[in-house]
Amino acid sequence: MTGLRRSLLRILALMRKELLVILKDPRSRAVLLAPPVVQCLVFGYAATYDLNQVTYALVDQDRSVVSREFVSRFDGSGIFERVATVNRVEDAAPLLLAGDVVLVVAIGPGFMRDIAAGGQGAVQVIADGRNSNTAGIAQGYVAAIATAFGADVQRLLGRSGAAVQVVSRAWYNPSLETRWHMIPSLIGAITMLMTMMLAAMSVAREREEGTFDQLLVAPFRPTEIMIGKAVPSMLVGLVQASLILLVALLWFRIPFAGSYLVLYTGLMLFLAAAIGIGLFLSSLAKNMQQAMILTFLLLMPFMLLSGLMAPTENMPAALRWFTMVNPLNYAITITRRVYLEGAGYDVLLPDMLALGAIAAVTLPVAAWFFRNRLA
Amino acid sequence: MTGAARRTAALIRKETWQLLRDPSSIAIGIVMPLAMLLLFGYGLDLDVKNVPVAIVMEETSADAQGAASGFDLSNYFDAVHVKTMAEAETLLLDRTVRAIVRIPPDFARDVQNEQAEIQVIVHGADANTARISLGYARGAVAAWMAREAVRGRALAVAPVSVQGRMWFNEANESTYFLVPGLIVLVMTLIGALLTALVVAREWERGTFEALFVTPVRSAELLLGKTVPYFVLGMIGLALSVIGSLVLFGVPFRGSALVLAGVSVLYLLVALGIGLVISSATKSQFLASQAAMMISFLPAMMLSGFMFDIRSMPWVIQMITYVFPARYFVSLLQTIFLAGNVWSVILPNAAVLAGMAAVLIALSVRLTRKRLA
Amino acid sequence: MPGDSAAGAVVAVRDLRKTFQRETGETVTALDGIGFAVAPGTLAALIGPDGAGKTTLIRLLCGLMLPDDGEVEVLGQNVSAAPQEVQNVVGYMPQKFGLYEDLSVQENLDLYADLHGVTRDERAAIYPRLMEMTQLGRFRQRLAGKLSGGMKQKLGLACTLVRTPRLLLLDEPTVGVDPLSRRELWEIVTTLIEEDGLSVLVSTSYLDEAERCDHCVVLHEGRMLAEGAPGTITAKAEGCSYIAAPPEGMPARSLQARLFATPGVVDAVPEAGKVRVVRATRENRAPIGIEGKEVTLKPVPARFEDGFMTVFAAVAGDSARNTLDLRAAEEGSAEVAVEVRDLVRTFGDFTAVDRIGFQVRRGEIYGLLGPNGAGKSTTFRMLCGLLPASAGTLHVAGADLRTSRAEARERLGYVAQKFSLYGDLSVDDNLRFFASAYGLRGRRRRERIAWAKDQFDLAPLATLPSRQLPGGFKQRLAMAAALLHEPQILFLDEATSGADPLARREFWGRITALAESGVTVIVTTHFMEEAEYCDRIIIMDAGRALAEGTPAEVRARAGGTAATMEDAFIAIVEKARQAGARGAA
Incomplete structure (x- = not known):
C-alpha cells in the first residue's frame, strides 16, 4: 500500500514538473493557447466550401423581356455578381481564362420563343473547372435560380408546374453550412496537432538535454514516467479543446446538441491515443529533430485521411484501413456527432473503444521503449 | 572572383553531402512529396460518388418504380430499398446512408395531375456532400422524366433547361486541381521548412562559428546553403508533375518552360522565407514551429489549393494576399488545366518575383558573420 | 600608434570593454578595461575561471563580435573596421569546433582548404604533414561524428591549419580531452611555433598548459588580474609553498580538505600521498594544527599553479571556500x-x-x-x-539496478557529465522536483532543500532559471540535487x-x-x-x-x-x- 502511495507521489512530482516546464515560460504559454484560437478562427472561415460570391459574365443573345427578367434574378440573388456583358461566348472566354469570372451564363437566341411555345428555353452555363468543386456549386446555384424562375413563369402563364418536383430537407444543418461541419472537427484536428508535438518533443528533449538519464536513475518506473508525461499533455489538450469549443459556441454560434460529458469522455480517450502515439515516436527518436520529423510525417496522413477535408467513404480500401488506426478519424466522428446530432454513448461506443485500444497499445509500448531503446 | 566561385562550390559540395547523408532531409525532400502525392491523389477525393441512399417507396406503381430506377441507375448513388420511413431514418441516423429518398403514396396519381413530389432528406452534417447529393437527386429524377419523354409520354417539364459545361476539367475530377496544387506544399516543405531547419542547425551546433573566421563571405554562405535545396525542390517538382500526369492523368495544357519558370520564382520565395526564419530564430525547434505557422499551414489552408479563396470572407481573403502560396496555386491550376494564360501568369509571377527579391535581400541582411 | 609598446605585436588590445544584455534586461559586463599585446612568434595564454571573459575576448579578436569600447588590432588591422581582412589570415578554433559530423575527415579538411583557397599543390604538401601530426591518416574516410573527443579536437585543429595562418587563436582546445590526446595536441602546437614561427593565443583552464606559454594573461570576471611570463606569476608564490605529510591513519585528501579550510592557507592539493600547501605569507614555517595534531611543513619551490592561486586568493578571498562540516573519518569499513x-x-x-x-x-x-x-x-x-x-x-x-525494483535506485545519486537538470526551471523547482522524485516529503523535504541551498550557497539564486546560472553554480546545483536524498x-x-x-x-x-x-x-x-x-x-x-x-x-x-x-x-x-x-x- 505504501508502495502505491510512494508511486503516486512520484507521479505527482513528475506531473508538476512537466506542467512547470510547459507553462513557466510566458512564450511557451502563448504558443500553446493563442494558436488554437487563431487557427480555429482562420480555418473556421477559410476552410469552407460554401460559395457566397459568384462572378459571372453574361451573354444574352435573346435580349427579350423574358431573358432580362431571368437575368435580373441573378443580379437580385445577392450571390451572383455580373462582371461583364458581352455579345458572344467567345468574347467571354478570356474573362473565364483570366479568372475574372467563375461562370459564363449564355442565354441562347429564341429563349423567349421556346418558353412561350411550351418548350424549354436553353441556358448554357460554362464554369471554370480549375476548381471543379467551386464550379459545381456555382452551377448548382444557377440550376436553383432556373428552377425557381421556371415555376414563376409557369404560374404566370397559367400552366401547372413540372410533373415531378424534388423537395428537400437537410437534417442537423438546415441551411447546409460547411462551417457547421468543419468547426467541430477542428476541436480534434487542432488539439491533435499540438498535443502530439508536445508529447513527441517531451521525451526527445529530455534525451537531448541529458535529463532523461537523470529520471531513469531516479526511482521512477517506466509506467510512472509515462503517466507523468501523458497527463500534463492531456490537460493542455483539454484546455485547448475547451477554447476551441468556446469559439465554436460563442463566436460561430453553432448550437451544441449533445452532452458535454460524452464529448469530454471522447476527447480524453482521443488525447490519450494521440499522446500515446506522440510518446511512442518520442521514445524512438534520437533527438528533437528526428522526433519532429517523425511526428510531422505521421500527422500529414492523419489529417488528410480523417474525414476532416473529404469524406473517408470515397477512399480506396488500403487507405480506409489506415483510417482504422487514425485516432483523428474517430475523434472527428465523435465531435461532429455529439456536437451536431447529440449522439450518446450507445452510438459512439465503437469509436470510443477504438480510441481506447490505440491508447492501450501505444502508451505501454512507449513506456517499454523508455528503458529499452535500441542503442 | 575565382576565389569566391571556388568557395561557393566547396560549400555547395559540402551541403550536398550532408543532404544526401541525412535521412531526415530525404524524408522531407523525397518521401514526403511522394507520400502526399499518393495520399492526395487517391485518398482525398472531393467528388461525391456512390452516395449511399435509402429509398422508401410508399407506393409500388410503375411511376414510383421508374422514379426510383433513376437512383438505382445513377453512378452517383448506391441505393438500398427499405420498407418504412422509420427504418430509413435509423439508417440515416447511424450514417449508413447519407440521404433518404421518399416516394410518397399517390405518387402516380399526382404525376398525372402534374403535382407529384419526391422527398429527399439529406444528412446536413457534411454540408458539401449534402448539397452536391441534392443536385444529383434532381438529376436522377430528370433522367427518369427524359426516359419517359423518349417513350412518348409528355410529362410537363421545367421551362428553363440549364446545360452545364465545365471548362478545363470536363470530367469534373477534383484530382485535377488537387494534385497540381500539391506542388505548392512540396515546394513549401523543401524550400521553407527544410532550409529553415538546416540553417538553424548550423547556428545551434556552432558550426558557423569556425566557418565565419575564414575568407568566406556571407553571400557565399547563403548561396552554398540554398543551391542544393533549390535542386532538391526542382526534383520534388519533377516528381510531382510526373506523378500527376502518369498516375492521375491530369491534363497539362500550358508549357513546361513556363511551369518551371514560375516554380523557380516560388522556390526562391520559399527559400527566402526559410532563410529569414532560421536567421531570426537560430533554433531548430522555433524555426520548425515558425515555418509551420507562416508557410506550411497557409499554403495548405489559405492558398486556394483546397478551399477556394473566393468562398472566404473578405477579411480572410485579404490575409491570403500576404502569403505567396495563393499566387503560386493560381499559376499552377492555370498552367495545368487552362494553358499559358498570360493574363493570369504575368501578374502572379510578378508578385512572386517581388516577394523573392525582398526576402532574399532581407536574408542577406540578416546573415552577417556575427555572433549575437 | 607610435611609441606604443604594442608596436609590431600580432595582437594589440587597448581599453577593451564589452557588455551583454541579458534576456531579463540586466547588463552583464563581460570584459572591462582589458589591454595587452602578444609578440610575434610567441605562445600566449588567457587563463581564468569560468565566466572570466576568455571566449568573448577571443571572439572579439576574430571580429565575430564588436567591442563596446576600446581598440582591437590583429596583425596590424583594426578588427572592427576590417573584420574580413582579419578573418582571411587568422586561424580560429572555437571551444566547440563546428565539425560537420556527417562529413568524413577528408571532406571536412577539403572544405576548409577550399574556403581558404589552398591550391592542389599546396594540399599535396600540407595534407601529409597534417595527417602525420594528428595521426588521423587511418581515419580519413571516417565520419567526423564517429571520432572520439580527442580526435575531433585534432581534426578541428587540422582544419584551421590547412594553410599556415599568421595567428592561431585556440579557445579551450583541450576541454574534455584525455591526457594522451591533450599531450598530442600540444605537440602539434609547439611544433608549429618552433618550425613555422607561428603566433598562438590560447585560452585554457589547465594551469600546466599555461605554464608552457611565453606570456600569460590572467582574467577574472572580465578584468585582468595579472600579466607576464609564467615565471613572474610563479614568483608571486615564491617562499609560500610547502609539502605536508598527513598524520598516521589520515588520508592525504582529509588533510588537504582541512588545510584548505584553514585561514591563511591559499591552496592545498594532494600530491603523491602528501599535501602541497601554499600559504598567504612568505617564509611562514610555523606548523599548522589540525585536529589537535601538529602538521609540519617542508618548504618546496613554488610552481605556476601556486602563483596562480595566490593571485586569485587576493581577489576571491575565502568566499569560494566550502563550508562543509568535516567529521572525523569513520573507521574503514569492510562492507x-x-x-x-x-x-x-x-x-x-x-x-x-x-x-x-x-x-x-x-x-x-x-x-x-x-x-x-x-x-x-x-x-x-x-x-x-x-x-x-x-x-x-x-x-x-546489493542490487543490480537494471533489474531491481525502482526503490533500489533511491540509494544512489548521479551527477551526469554535462549539466542535466531542467534548464527552464528555477533552482527551487529543480530541488523540489528531485526531492519528491526520491520520495522526500513534508518537513523532511523542506529541511533537506534548505540544507542543500545553504550548503551550496544557492539561496541567493533560488528563483533563477537554472540555465542562467553561472557555470560553477550549475555544477553545485547538480550536486545538491544528487545529495538531497542522502544517497x-x-x-x-x-x-x-x-x-x-x-x-x-x-x-x-x-x-x-x-x-x-x-x-x-x-x-x-x-x-x-x-x-x-x-x-x-x-x-x-x-x-x-x-x-x-x-x-x-x-x-x-x-x-x-x-x-x-x-x-x-x-x-x-x-x-x-x-x-x-x-x-x-
Whole structure:
C-alpha cells in the first residue's frame, strides 16, 4: 500500500514538473493557447466550401423581356455578381481564362420563343473547372435560380408546374453550412496537432538535454514516467479543446446538441491515443529533430485521411484501413456527432473503444521503449 | 572572383553531402512529396460518388418504380430499398446512408395531375456532400422524366433547361486541381521548412562559428546553403508533375518552360522565407514551429489549393494576399488545366518575383558573420 | 600608434570593454578595461575561471563580435573596421569546433582548404604533414561524428591549419580531452611555433598548459588580474609553498580538505600521498594544527599553479571556500558497496567494456580513469542501470539496478557529465522536483532543500532559471540535487570537466566530506591529478583494465620515472598499447 502511495507521489512530482516546464515560460504559454484560437478562427472561415460570391459574365443573345427578367434574378440573388456583358461566348472566354469570372451564363437566341411555345428555353452555363468543386456549386446555384424562375413563369402563364418536383430537407444543418461541419472537427484536428508535438518533443528533449538519464536513475518506473508525461499533455489538450469549443459556441454560434460529458469522455480517450502515439515516436527518436520529423510525417496522413477535408467513404480500401488506426478519424466522428446530432454513448461506443485500444497499445509500448531503446 | 566561385562550390559540395547523408532531409525532400502525392491523389477525393441512399417507396406503381430506377441507375448513388420511413431514418441516423429518398403514396396519381413530389432528406452534417447529393437527386429524377419523354409520354417539364459545361476539367475530377496544387506544399516543405531547419542547425551546433573566421563571405554562405535545396525542390517538382500526369492523368495544357519558370520564382520565395526564419530564430525547434505557422499551414489552408479563396470572407481573403502560396496555386491550376494564360501568369509571377527579391535581400541582411 | 609598446605585436588590445544584455534586461559586463599585446612568434595564454571573459575576448579578436569600447588590432588591422581582412589570415578554433559530423575527415579538411583557397599543390604538401601530426591518416574516410573527443579536437585543429595562418587563436582546445590526446595536441602546437614561427593565443583552464606559454594573461570576471611570463606569476608564490605529510591513519585528501579550510592557507592539493600547501605569507614555517595534531611543513619551490592561486586568493578571498562540516573519518569499513565481476558490454561486434572487475568498499572514493573511448562511461552507465550489461555480474548496494525494483535506485545519486537538470526551471523547482522524485516529503523535504541551498550557497539564486546560472553554480546545483536524498553511493561522471581550478578544489572538498561521512563515491575524470583524491583507481583503455590499486601503487606500476599521476597514466596506457600492437603483429 505504501508502495502505491510512494508511486503516486512520484507521479505527482513528475506531473508538476512537466506542467512547470510547459507553462513557466510566458512564450511557451502563448504558443500553446493563442494558436488554437487563431487557427480555429482562420480555418473556421477559410476552410469552407460554401460559395457566397459568384462572378459571372453574361451573354444574352435573346435580349427579350423574358431573358432580362431571368437575368435580373441573378443580379437580385445577392450571390451572383455580373462582371461583364458581352455579345458572344467567345468574347467571354478570356474573362473565364483570366479568372475574372467563375461562370459564363449564355442565354441562347429564341429563349423567349421556346418558353412561350411550351418548350424549354436553353441556358448554357460554362464554369471554370480549375476548381471543379467551386464550379459545381456555382452551377448548382444557377440550376436553383432556373428552377425557381421556371415555376414563376409557369404560374404566370397559367400552366401547372413540372410533373415531378424534388423537395428537400437537410437534417442537423438546415441551411447546409460547411462551417457547421468543419468547426467541430477542428476541436480534434487542432488539439491533435499540438498535443502530439508536445508529447513527441517531451521525451526527445529530455534525451537531448541529458535529463532523461537523470529520471531513469531516479526511482521512477517506466509506467510512472509515462503517466507523468501523458497527463500534463492531456490537460493542455483539454484546455485547448475547451477554447476551441468556446469559439465554436460563442463566436460561430453553432448550437451544441449533445452532452458535454460524452464529448469530454471522447476527447480524453482521443488525447490519450494521440499522446500515446506522440510518446511512442518520442521514445524512438534520437533527438528533437528526428522526433519532429517523425511526428510531422505521421500527422500529414492523419489529417488528410480523417474525414476532416473529404469524406473517408470515397477512399480506396488500403487507405480506409489506415483510417482504422487514425485516432483523428474517430475523434472527428465523435465531435461532429455529439456536437451536431447529440449522439450518446450507445452510438459512439465503437469509436470510443477504438480510441481506447490505440491508447492501450501505444502508451505501454512507449513506456517499454523508455528503458529499452535500441542503442 | 575565382576565389569566391571556388568557395561557393566547396560549400555547395559540402551541403550536398550532408543532404544526401541525412535521412531526415530525404524524408522531407523525397518521401514526403511522394507520400502526399499518393495520399492526395487517391485518398482525398472531393467528388461525391456512390452516395449511399435509402429509398422508401410508399407506393409500388410503375411511376414510383421508374422514379426510383433513376437512383438505382445513377453512378452517383448506391441505393438500398427499405420498407418504412422509420427504418430509413435509423439508417440515416447511424450514417449508413447519407440521404433518404421518399416516394410518397399517390405518387402516380399526382404525376398525372402534374403535382407529384419526391422527398429527399439529406444528412446536413457534411454540408458539401449534402448539397452536391441534392443536385444529383434532381438529376436522377430528370433522367427518369427524359426516359419517359423518349417513350412518348409528355410529362410537363421545367421551362428553363440549364446545360452545364465545365471548362478545363470536363470530367469534373477534383484530382485535377488537387494534385497540381500539391506542388505548392512540396515546394513549401523543401524550400521553407527544410532550409529553415538546416540553417538553424548550423547556428545551434556552432558550426558557423569556425566557418565565419575564414575568407568566406556571407553571400557565399547563403548561396552554398540554398543551391542544393533549390535542386532538391526542382526534383520534388519533377516528381510531382510526373506523378500527376502518369498516375492521375491530369491534363497539362500550358508549357513546361513556363511551369518551371514560375516554380523557380516560388522556390526562391520559399527559400527566402526559410532563410529569414532560421536567421531570426537560430533554433531548430522555433524555426520548425515558425515555418509551420507562416508557410506550411497557409499554403495548405489559405492558398486556394483546397478551399477556394473566393468562398472566404473578405477579411480572410485579404490575409491570403500576404502569403505567396495563393499566387503560386493560381499559376499552377492555370498552367495545368487552362494553358499559358498570360493574363493570369504575368501578374502572379510578378508578385512572386517581388516577394523573392525582398526576402532574399532581407536574408542577406540578416546573415552577417556575427555572433549575437 | 607610435611609441606604443604594442608596436609590431600580432595582437594589440587597448581599453577593451564589452557588455551583454541579458534576456531579463540586466547588463552583464563581460570584459572591462582589458589591454595587452602578444609578440610575434610567441605562445600566449588567457587563463581564468569560468565566466572570466576568455571566449568573448577571443571572439572579439576574430571580429565575430564588436567591442563596446576600446581598440582591437590583429596583425596590424583594426578588427572592427576590417573584420574580413582579419578573418582571411587568422586561424580560429572555437571551444566547440563546428565539425560537420556527417562529413568524413577528408571532406571536412577539403572544405576548409577550399574556403581558404589552398591550391592542389599546396594540399599535396600540407595534407601529409597534417595527417602525420594528428595521426588521423587511418581515419580519413571516417565520419567526423564517429571520432572520439580527442580526435575531433585534432581534426578541428587540422582544419584551421590547412594553410599556415599568421595567428592561431585556440579557445579551450583541450576541454574534455584525455591526457594522451591533450599531450598530442600540444605537440602539434609547439611544433608549429618552433618550425613555422607561428603566433598562438590560447585560452585554457589547465594551469600546466599555461605554464608552457611565453606570456600569460590572467582574467577574472572580465578584468585582468595579472600579466607576464609564467615565471613572474610563479614568483608571486615564491617562499609560500610547502609539502605536508598527513598524520598516521589520515588520508592525504582529509588533510588537504582541512588545510584548505584553514585561514591563511591559499591552496592545498594532494600530491603523491602528501599535501602541497601554499600559504598567504612568505617564509611562514610555523606548523599548522589540525585536529589537535601538529602538521609540519617542508618548504618546496613554488610552481605556476601556486602563483596562480595566490593571485586569485587576493581577489576571491575565502568566499569560494566550502563550508562543509568535516567529521572525523569513520573507521574503514569492510562492507562492499559496489562489486563488478567480468563485466562485458558489446555494441554489435565492438566490445566497449571487456571483462572489467572491481570492488568498492563503503566510504571509499573510487576513480575510473582512461582516455576518451576507453569504456569508462559505458561502465558507468551499466553501474547506474542505464544500460544493460552483455555479460558479467554487478551489484550496487546489493542490487543490480537494471533489474531491481525502482526503490533500489533511491540509494544512489548521479551527477551526469554535462549539466542535466531542467534548464527552464528555477533552482527551487529543480530541488523540489528531485526531492519528491526520491520520495522526500513534508518537513523532511523542506529541511533537506534548505540544507542543500545553504550548503551550496544557492539561496541567493533560488528563483533563477537554472540555465542562467553561472557555470560553477550549475555544477553545485547538480550536486545538491544528487545529495538531497542522502544517497549511500554517489556516481560522478566527469563532473569537473571544463571546471576551473578553484571550482575543482571546492568540488573535491565536498567529495572528501561525503566520503568521510560514509558515502561511497565513484568518479570518472580526465584530470589525472584528481586521482590523488581517490582511495583507489582503475585505469582503463580499449575496454580493458590496465591497472588497479591505490594511486601510489599505480604510480609504482608505471615505474619510478613518473613524476606526476598524469605521467604515470600516460606511461601505463602507452605501454599497454605497444604491447597490444606487438601482440597483434
